[in-house]
Amino acid sequence: MKKQISGISNPDELNKRLQYTSPVTWIILGLVASLLVGLFVWSFVYKIKVKITGSASISSHVATLVVQDGDLKKLAVGQTVYISNLEGKILHFDDNNQPVVSDFDLSDGNYTYTIIVKEMKPIEFLFGR
Numbered sequence: 001m002k003k004q005i006s007g008i009s010n011p012d013e014l015n016k017r018l019q020y021t022s023p024v025t026w027i028i029l030g031l032v033a034s035l036l037v038g039l040f041v042w043s044f045v046y047k048i049k050v051k052i053t054g055s056a057s058i059s060s061h062v063a064t065l066v067v068q069d070g071d072l073k074k075l076a077v078g079q080t081v082y083i084s085n086l087e088g089k090i091l092h093f094d095d096n097n098q099p100v101v102s103d104f105d106l107s108d109g110n111y112t113y114t115i116i117v118k119e120m121k122p123i124e125f126l127f128g129r
């Protein structure tokens with residue numbers, strides 16, 4: 001910096017020392033700014049889903065879910081359960097403390113279920129809920 005200023009004797013010579021910023025630099029700066037704005041907007045719109053998956057046994061349109069002990073604390077009566085793109089609700093917990101869900105128009109057998117336990121937007125990681 002001192003080398004650049006050393007030959008200047010008056011303020012009018014400062015304009016001679018200014019560097020030219022190329023259009024490529026402005027394009028890169030615009031792309032970076034657009035990316036940051038896009039990430040910010042995405043963080044308000046997108047939802048991260050915390051899911052529990054496992055096996056379900058269906059008998060007479062009633063599904064009994066097999067849930068790990070640690071995941072049982074996250075479940076409650078009335079929560080939505082998805083099996084083969086069909087939706088049902090947890091009705092109650094059986095004698096083994098496993099959730100029971102009804103109203104699945106599926107043949108008897110074993111299936112995989114999904115329960116969405118929590119949904120969060122990425123911006124909530126910064127500001128909390």
